[in-house]
Structures are given as structure tokens and as C-alpha cells.
Amino acid sequence: MKDKKPSSAFDRKDYARPNQDWVCGHLCKGEACRIGPSPKGKCRASFECVPLLDLKPGEGKGQFKCTRPASAGGRCDRGPMPDGSCCNAIPKCQPRRSLRNIRKRVIAFTVIATLLLLCIGIDHRTRDRFVNPGPISSPHASVHFSGLTKEKWGDPSNCAACHESARRNAGAWPGKIGEALSGGLSPHALIRKGPSAPTGMDKNCLACHTGKDFHQPNMAVEFACHTCHKEHGTSGFMPEVANSSCLDCHASAELMSKSREMVAGTDYHAFPSSAGKSAADNPSLRRPEGGYTKVIRDFHDGHPEFRVIRDKVRDVNTLKFNHKLHLSSGEIPELHGKALGCTDCHQTDAQGEYQLPITYEENCAGCHALQFDKDTPGLTLPHGDPFYVRSFLRSLSIQYEEYAKTTEGITSRDTLREYVQNRGRKVEKLYQTGAYMERAVFFADMKGEVPGGRRAPFAGCATCHDVSEPAVDNGAPVIAKVAAPNRWMNVGNFNHSMHVKGLSCLDCHNVMKSELTSDVNLPSIKSCVDCHSPGGGIDHRCITCHSYHNTPPGSLFGEGENKASGKGK
Structure with missing residues (x-):
């Protein structure tokens, strides 16, 4: 028996080929195109037909006729375009894998996975390595x-x-x-x-x-x-x-907006960066009202200016200090045969990270020895408690006697008495009264001028400190407490030893023009970005400066945390 031949009206393009890996994306709508996808899954839809030019004998131009098959609706009413193109474009689709192809892939994956698991299970060494993360x-x-x-x-x-x-x-x-x-x-x-x-x-x-x-x-x-x-x-x-872990939140405008809204309903003291006395002593150093919620994409892209620079924070320290004066050649007597430099006062901690706190004993006494009698340069006033200073002056004869014993090596009682009397007469000649001597010690400025029009032969406490009259009768003058910050940027980390290798202090700190104690003298973020950016070539990851939920490295004026960490500025 012979196979029946297909009808002459049957179009082979309409034949559904089950072995093909791809089917038309419009198949689920029942509107699959006749051409179908390519073997690689590309849509080949173009037009519904290829018009045929019907040129009769004797005609010069002829006429284009539609060739759309009857199975697709037959000839269209509009017919081909004048240039011979079809007027009905077939919409493009996204071809999909055929059911047969999906089954084939599932079977292949199952067989391979089964064989792989068998191989892993047979050898215990392979099995252990496979399950070990x-x-x-x-x-x-x-x-x-x-x-x-x-x-x-x-x-x-x-x-x-x-x-x-x-x-x-x-x-x-x-x-x-x-x-x-x-x-x-x-x-x-x-x-x-x-x-x-x-x-x-x-x-x-x-x-x-x-x-x-x-x-x-x-x-x-x-x-x-x-x-x-x-x-x-x-x-x-x-x-x-x-960095991506930080940017999951800090680079998200949506999350930062929500975080900003939550700040309004959160107690200020709940924020760890507000711990210690820094915010109370200097309100301008308080955290931003909206929190740290600015959208940041990288240190060089979106990171806000440092708060001390942006808000023009001033140092509230009562100590009187002039960087320009101390660093200008010829203005200050040389120390060890050379002009003062930054490292003569500023020293880093053992780790080389932060600057140690400035103290009178370590950083000032070498030049400001608190001498009050040029004939006994080794006898100096104590530094610190005003009551102790006043007690020292009121027991000056005892101080001279102790100085003569320990420094001059005088042991004879008569010689000691004569030594103390001679020194006493010279001091009396200079100051006339003990009361004026006390006033000169506390209130004389750098030029030795004392309020009231008198002068002293030396610079007194008021040269560096804010000194006011006694608060009570027979009390000692009041010296404002020095509040030198241990850390300015107390939510960031910094390592000075890594920076002094290729930079000088003046590259970052503009102190040669600083004449006021209130000058903070910290660099702007631009100074940092010049190096810490893709263009500068230096590490600019978030963790370079910031710790996440670790304890802050120390509050601005706090002592407990700094003692624990051993860090200064």
C-alpha cells in the first residue's frame, strides 16, 4: 500500500516539527508564525508573504499579487505595496524552548547529577571535600x-x-x-x-x-x-x-531616607558617637540632626565634607597659642640649636597612629620654665593647681632653703640663713609686697604687663591661660581649665605613621598662617581625596577610616576610652 501524498493545498511551512528545539513565542496565543524560530532560537518573522510579480505578455510593468496561503487566511484585501513589499508585517516574538527540548535537558541533567553523586559517594575523601564548605x-x-x-x-x-x-x-x-x-x-x-x-x-x-x-x-x-x-x-x-557591604545601605537613597526619618524619634544619647563629654563641651561637634544619612557611593563620590570643616567648628580651648609665632624663624628662641618644628611638640603614640596629648611637662616646660627669679634659674614655680602656686609663693623662704640644700649644696645653717635673707631682699626689692608678687605671677602677660599699669620682670600665667579674679575672699585666682581635644574626628580612624612617609605635616595642616587657638587646622576632604581615590591610587575603602559597630576610638574629651586604647589625637 502506497503512502498517501499530501494535498497540493498543504504548505510544508505549516508542519509542526517536534524535533525542533525552539517554538514561536506566539504559540501560547494560538498565533504562531509559519516560519518559526531559527535553529539557534532567533525570531525570523518578517512579512506574511512574498508578493509575486504577475507580468502578462505585452505588459511593461506588471502587477504584484499577494501569495498568502489559504491556511493563513488567503489573499489579503489590501494587497502588496507599490514597491512589491508585503503590507502585513509579522510581529516579532521571543522564541521559547520546545517541550521536547526541556525534557531532553532535564533528563541530561538528572543523569549527570546521578553519576556525579555516585562518584562522590563511592570515595569518602571526595565526599568529605564536597560537603566541606x-x-x-x-x-x-x-x-x-x-x-x-x-x-x-x-x-x-x-x-x-x-x-x-x-x-x-x-x-x-x-x-x-x-x-x-x-x-x-x-x-x-x-x-x-x-x-x-x-x-x-x-x-x-x-x-x-x-x-x-x-x-x-x-x-x-x-x-x-x-x-x-x-x-x-x-x-x-x-x-x-x-565596600559593597557598606554601600548596600549608604548608597541606597530609600534606606537613607528611612533612616533619616527614624532619627527624629530617637533619643540623642542613644547614639554611641555622642558618648562622652564632647557634645556637651562643644555643641558644634554634635552629630548632624539628620544623622549620617547622606547617600554615599564612594569616598570620592558623595562623601560629605568633614564636619569640622563644613560647619566651621572652632576650638573652644581656653589656652592661648599661636602656631605661626612658634614656627616662624627668629620669633622664638631656638631649641637645641634649631627653630621649632612640628615634631618638637607633637609626638605619635607607640602604634604611630594618633598624636599624644600635649602636656606642659613634656611639651612646654623646655621653653616656658616658669622662672620668677633670674638669680636662681633652677627654682621654678609649680604648674597646675593655683592653690599650690599660691602656697609655694607664701612659703618662699622655705623653697629657697630647700633649693640651696639640693641644688647649691649648702648645708651650714648660718650660710643657709644668709642665702635665704639675700634672696628675700632681692625679691622684696622687685615686688615690694608679697601680694603684688602673687598678682604678678598670675596676671602678667607675655610682655610682663599686669592689670593696673604695673610690670613684672617675667611672663605670668596669663601669658597662656585665661586667668580671672578669685571667686571668694582670700581665694586663689581662677585659671580656666584647659580642654585640649584628644580626638577631633572621633568616628574615624587615622594613622599618622603611614602619612609622614611621603608627606610633611604642612601638606595637610595649614598652621603657618594660624594665629588663634580657635583654629582647628584640620585638612578638608579634598586633601584626602587627592590621594585616596582611583586617580590618586591609594586605598579608599570604607574600612580604611571607619569601623562599623566597634567601640569608637575615643570621645573628644573623654579619658576612660583613651586610657584603654592608649591613643591620643
Whole structure:
């Protein structure tokens, strides 16, 4: 029996080819095009037909006729265009894989996965490497950490410290897997941008890392520890936090807007950067009203100007100091045969990071020795408590006697008495009365001028300090407390030793023109961006200057934190 031939009206292009890997994207609507996709899945739709030129004998131009098949509706009413093109364009589509192709791929994947699992399961070494997520960081792999894990959970396994399911039997694991996949198996749920939501594992982290809450209470979202801290990546220390972890929040205008709204309803003292006395002593150093919520894309792209520069903060220190005067050659007597330089007063801590606090004993006494009697240059006034200074002056004969014994080596009683009397007569000749001597010591300025029109042979306390009259009768003059800041940028980290290798102090600190104590003399952000940017070639990651939820390196005028850290400015 012979096969029946297809009808002459049948168009081979209409034949459904089940072996093809791609089908028309309009198939689900029942409007699949006759041409169909290419073997590589590209849409080939163009026009419904290719018009045919009907040229009869004797005609010069002829006429184009529609060739649309009857199965597609037959000839159209409009007919071809004058130039011979079809007037009915077929809309483009996005071809889809055919059902047969999908089945073929699923079967191939299943076979390969089955063979792979069999290979892994047969060899225990391969099996162990396959299920092992990688080495853990050295602190978590230490013997000390194992002991801590055993103490807390009764299991010396380091896995049990973080993974709660490791403390249970295998029957509980499917449930934990279900929790991990609570967002579903869709690609957008498995591969999502932004921070991951907190899980039970975060509680295990905080069991050891106490106090590591978020660095600000106006966080618009919460996220898991592993969003920033990546474990199972190295046998050393964990990788440093990437900029992307910070920018997940700080580069999001939506999150920063929500965070800004939360600031209004949050108690000011709840913010860790407001701890200590800095805000109370200098209101201009308080955190911005809207919090640190400016959208930042990078240090060189969106980071605001440093607050002390932006708000033109002034130093409220009562000490009188003139940088320009001290650093100008010829204005100040040389120290050790040379003019004063920055490092004669400013010294870094042992780590080379921050400047140590300036003290009179270490930084001022070398030039300002508080001498009041040129004939006994070794006898100097005490520095500090005004009551102690007044007591020293009122017991001057005893001070001269002790000086004669310890410095001059005089031991004879008669010689000591004569020495003290001679010194006393000279002092009396200079000051006439003890009361005026006390006043000269406290109120004489740099030129020796004392209020009231009198002069002293030396510069008194008022040269550097703000001195006022006694608050009570027979009281000592009041000297305003010096409030030299230990840190100005107390929410950032800085390392001076890394910068002095290629820069001088004057490259960043414009002190040669500074004549007032109120000058802060800190550089603007532009000075930093010149180097810390892609163009400058120096590291410009967030963690270069900022710690996240660690304790701030010290409040502006605080003492407790600075003693603990051993850091100064």
C-alpha cells in the first residue's frame, strides 16, 4: 500500500516539527508564525508573504499579487505595496524552548547529577571535600574557641558554635534547609542583591561577640552577620569587609531616607558617637540632626565634607597659642640649636597612629620654665593647681632653703640663713609686697604687663591661660581649665605613621598662617581625596577610616576610652 501524498493545498511551512528545539513565542496565543524560530532560537518573522510579480505578455510593468496561503487566511484585501513589499508585517516574538527540548535537558541533567553523586559517594575523601564548605578563620579554628564551644554548648566541635543544626541529629537538618529556602527556589530569591535577613545563627555570633550591635540605633533594616563577615574562605583571618557591604545601605537613597526619618524619634544619647563629654563641651561637634544619612557611593563620590570643616567648628580651648609665632624663624628662641618644628611638640603614640596629648611637662616646660627669679634659674614655680602656686609663693623662704640644700649644696645653717635673707631682699626689692608678687605671677602677660599699669620682670600665667579674679575672699585666682581635644574626628580612624612617609605635616595642616587657638587646622576632604581615590591610587575603602559597630576610638574629651586604647589625637 502506497503512502498517501499530501494535498497540493498543504504548505510544508505549516508542519509542526517536534524535533525542533525552539517554538514561536506566539504559540501560547494560538498565533504562531509559519516560519518559526531559527535553529539557534532567533525570531525570523518578517512579512506574511512574498508578493509575486504577475507580468502578462505585452505588459511593461506588471502587477504584484499577494501569495498568502489559504491556511493563513488567503489573499489579503489590501494587497502588496507599490514597491512589491508585503503590507502585513509579522510581529516579532521571543522564541521559547520546545517541550521536547526541556525534557531532553532535564533528563541530561538528572543523569549527570546521578553519576556525579555516585562518584562522590563511592570515595569518602571526595565526599568529605564536597560537603566541606572550606576552611574557617584561625580564631574560630583555635583550641581556645573549641574550649569555649564545649563550655557553652557541651560540644567541642567548632561547627556547633555557629550552626545550631550541628547540635542536633540529622533528622532536624531538612527543617533547617527549609528555613534557609523560605524565600523560594526562584532565581531572584536565591540570587538576591543587598543584605541578607538575620537568622538564628546571628544569635550564636552575639553569644561570643557581645555588644556588637549595629553602630547606630536608626538602622532602617536589619541584616545577618554573614552579610559582611565571610567565614569559610580562608584559614587565616576573615576577609576584610568589602565596600559593597557598606554601600548596600549608604548608597541606597530609600534606606537613607528611612533612616533619616527614624532619627527624629530617637533619643540623642542613644547614639554611641555622642558618648562622652564632647557634645556637651562643644555643641558644634554634635552629630548632624539628620544623622549620617547622606547617600554615599564612594569616598570620592558623595562623601560629605568633614564636619569640622563644613560647619566651621572652632576650638573652644581656653589656652592661648599661636602656631605661626612658634614656627616662624627668629620669633622664638631656638631649641637645641634649631627653630621649632612640628615634631618638637607633637609626638605619635607607640602604634604611630594618633598624636599624644600635649602636656606642659613634656611639651612646654623646655621653653616656658616658669622662672620668677633670674638669680636662681633652677627654682621654678609649680604648674597646675593655683592653690599650690599660691602656697609655694607664701612659703618662699622655705623653697629657697630647700633649693640651696639640693641644688647649691649648702648645708651650714648660718650660710643657709644668709642665702635665704639675700634672696628675700632681692625679691622684696622687685615686688615690694608679697601680694603684688602673687598678682604678678598670675596676671602678667607675655610682655610682663599686669592689670593696673604695673610690670613684672617675667611672663605670668596669663601669658597662656585665661586667668580671672578669685571667686571668694582670700581665694586663689581662677585659671580656666584647659580642654585640649584628644580626638577631633572621633568616628574615624587615622594613622599618622603611614602619612609622614611621603608627606610633611604642612601638606595637610595649614598652621603657618594660624594665629588663634580657635583654629582647628584640620585638612578638608579634598586633601584626602587627592590621594585616596582611583586617580590618586591609594586605598579608599570604607574600612580604611571607619569601623562599623566597634567601640569608637575615643570621645573628644573623654579619658576612660583613651586610657584603654592608649591613643591620643
